[in-house]
Amino acid sequence: MAESHLHxxxxxxxxxxxxxxxxxxxxxxxxxxxxxxxPAPYRDAGxxxxxxxxxxxxxxxxxxxxxxxxxxxxxxxxxxxxxxxxTHVLGTNILGEDVxxxxxxGVRTAFIIGIVPxxxxxxxxxxxxxxxxxxxxxxxxxxxYVYQVLSSIPGILLLIAMxxxxxxxxxxxxIALGVTSWVGxxxxxxxxxxxxxxxxxxxxxxxxxxxxxxxxxRQILPNVMYLVIIEMTLDFSGLVMSxxxxxxxxxxxxxxxxxWGRMILSADRELPxxxxxxxxxxxxxxxxxxxxxxxxxxxxxxxxxxxxxxx
Amino acid sequence: MFYYIVRRILLAxxxxxxxxxxxxxxxxVFASPEAIARKQLGKNPTTVQVKAWITAHGMDKPMFxxxxxxxxxxxxxxxxxxxxxxxxxxxxxxxxxxxxxxNVGDLIKEKIVPSLTITVPAFLLSIIATLPxxxxxAYYRGTYLDRLALFICVILMSIVILNYIIVGQYLLAVxxxxxxxxxxxxxxxxxxxxxxxxxxxxxxxxxxxxxFYRTVMLNEVRADYVRTAMAKGVSExxxxxKHVLKNAMIPILTTTVLSIPFLITGSLLLEMYxxxxxxxxxxxxxxxxxxxxxxxxxxxxxxxxxxAGSIVTDISYTLVDPRVTLE
Numbered sequence: 001m002a003e004s005h006l007h008x009x010x011x012x013x014x015x016x017x018x019x020x021x022x023x024x025x026x027x028x029x030x031x032x033x034x035x036x037x038x039p040a041p042y043r044d045a046g047x048x049x050x051x052x053x054x055x056x057x058x059x060x061x062x063x064x065x066x067x068x069x070x071x072x073x074x075x076x077x078x079x080x081x082x083x084x085x086x087t088h089v090l091g092t093n094i095l096g097e098d099v100x101x102x103x104x105x106g107v108r109t110a111f112i113i114g115i116v117p118x119x120x121x122x123x124x125x126x127x128x129x130x131x132x133x134x135x136x137x138x139x140x141x142x143x144x145y146v147y148q149v150l151s152s153i154p155g156i157l158l159l160i161a162m163x164x165x166x167x168x169x170x171x172x173x174x175i176a177l178g179v180t181s182w183v184g185x186x187x188x189x190x191x192x193x194x195x196x197x198x199x200x201x202x203x204x205x206x207x208x209x210x211x212x213x214x215x216x217x218r219q220i221l222p223n224v225m226y227l228v229i230i231e232m233t234l235d236f237s238g239l240v241m242s243x244x245x246x247x248x249x250x251x252x253x254x255x256x257x258x259x260w261g262r263m264i265l266s267a268d269r270e271l272p273x274x275x276x277x278x279x280x281x282x283x284x285x286x287x288x289x290x291x292x293x294x295x296x297x298x299x300x301x302x303x304x305x306x307x308x309x310x311x
Numbered sequence: 312m313f314y315y316i317v318r319r320i321l322l323a324x325x326x327x328x329x330x331x332x333x334x335x336x337x338x339x340v341f342a343s344p345e346a347i348a349r350k351q352l353g354k355n356p357t358t359v360q361v362k363a364w365i366t367a368h369g370m371d372k373p374m375f376x377x378x379x380x381x382x383x384x385x386x387x388x389x390x391x392x393x394x395x396x397x398x399x400x401x402x403x404x405x406x407x408x409x410x411x412x413x414n415v416g417d418l419i420k421e422k423i424v425p426s427l428t429i430t431v432p433a434f435l436l437s438i439i440a441t442l443p444x445x446x447x448x449a450y451y452r453g454t455y456l457d458r459l460a461l462f463i464c465v466i467l468m469s470i471v472i473l474n475y476i477i478v479g480q481y482l483l484a485v486x487x488x489x490x491x492x493x494x495x496x497x498x499x500x501x502x503x504x505x506x507x508x509x510x511x512x513x514x515x516x517x518x519x520x521x522x523f524y525r526t527v528m529l530n531e532v533r534a535d536y537v538r539t540a541m542a543k544g545v546s547e548x549x550x551x552x553k554h555v556l557k558n559a560m561i562p563i564l565t566t567t568v569l570s571i572p573f574l575i576t577g578s579l580l581l582e583m584y585x586x587x588x589x590x591x592x593x594x595x596x597x598x599x600x601x602x603x604x605x606x607x608x609x610x611x612x613x614x615x616x617x618x619a620g621s622i623v624t625d626i627s628y629t630l631v632d633p634r635v636t637l638e
Binding site for chain 1: 326327330334337465468469471472473474485584595598599603606607610613614618
């Protein structure tokens, strides 16, 4: 049963050309993120080093003295012309770093920000949602009260409050985003559990003497999992965009971590001076990833959600 | 109706207390007073400075219950951090800002007007712009026009708001000089500074809004009453504008009324970019200077607004849907 269900979903997705294209783009980005995670050990006088990734060895370019336009041979600094050490497809930024390399470094950050908070949020949402829906009574009351309180605080303020209290860093950002985004999913799972727990197959398992744990995690959980998958794909793009915005207002990832938000941040000083490539590079990467996920997520939702299935 | 409102307000009290407790825990337990003092005092404060700051802000008092005798020799069990901070917020006696040295309540009063001059027009304009477009797209549902419109919506939604603001400001204000780049003027002269941020806010929300309203309309189009109306020979346009629009108002109301409190935070980036001295700027300064009294008070005020917003939403259901009665 489970396999044929998945089969139908894949078939439906494959019919939509845009979703397939989106999926391919996501895979490409995921590959870049993976290359940026796998270390590429190298040896020098100091011994073996593991601080470089495969992506670094492939794309890191020598640092220039300052800005240079895309594909230029020479650039000017303080009205003096200087020759560049190598070609930069997307030019260099104020520190002379390759913009393409910076943008590629942002991919891994984007994936971490898009996935880790969702894992944290799904954990809270699944555990609390199942417990609230299954046991009802005071358990339900307490859990409902907690998410009532959390959802009464506007999300961006809650995020900012948490991030100002914590140290700056990508993992802290993940925790804050995870804690602030489980409520919606929890509500959905609670509702679905209420429905599912009285279905015949759960009743049958209960009549056979199955324990609460078995009923919750083996019978009910697989039947509410589709909500988690839908929520994860739908929320991914929002999270990636919020990384850019949060880094922009000063509570995002720490300096030294690749970030499209930081690349965009410098644009207001650069644009009036005709330096457009930093903004463009970051924006195109961000746009492509978010667009790909949006296209894919819509079709995936239609394919997985039994409530949306027509006739 | 009256009893319903009273009951809802009473039910909101535990939620408000929960918000207070949560913010208290966040700023007192997850971050120690010392860490906050160090963040506030900036570069390498001495231990004496940190101690002085903590005493001045009452952060050396016990968390919940004070068992030591006070200056007058008697025990004040409620002279603790939690109760003092709660009292401030619940009685609207807001604390003083650590950085600006002004009362947070006064600051909010001062900053809220510039914020509202952007968000209220943006809010109304985006509804006025999106609803007819959504009806238009729903009218042509299933055609190529519909598919194209949906695709454009997804593209518009995939552009981060930063890009709308930066590119919009650069093109329309810097290159073509249609609008002033930066600044604000109190009073009637505000309109020329407000125009561009409002336009950009509407543009940034268009894709998501249009798609949402279209979905709502299409859910209604499949309803039985539409089929009945069609069978009776009512024209398509009349069905959409009269029957569907009215019924679609319910889900639309929920999202729009609930989004009202967010109007103020929503303009954070716009205010930052266009130099508008509003709530967003206040919050941003608070972030940059680790000004916790401001952040704490804003969390509380916005949560109150949100809770009030959700009560107003429920009441407004009765206005658009005669089937809903509140008891």
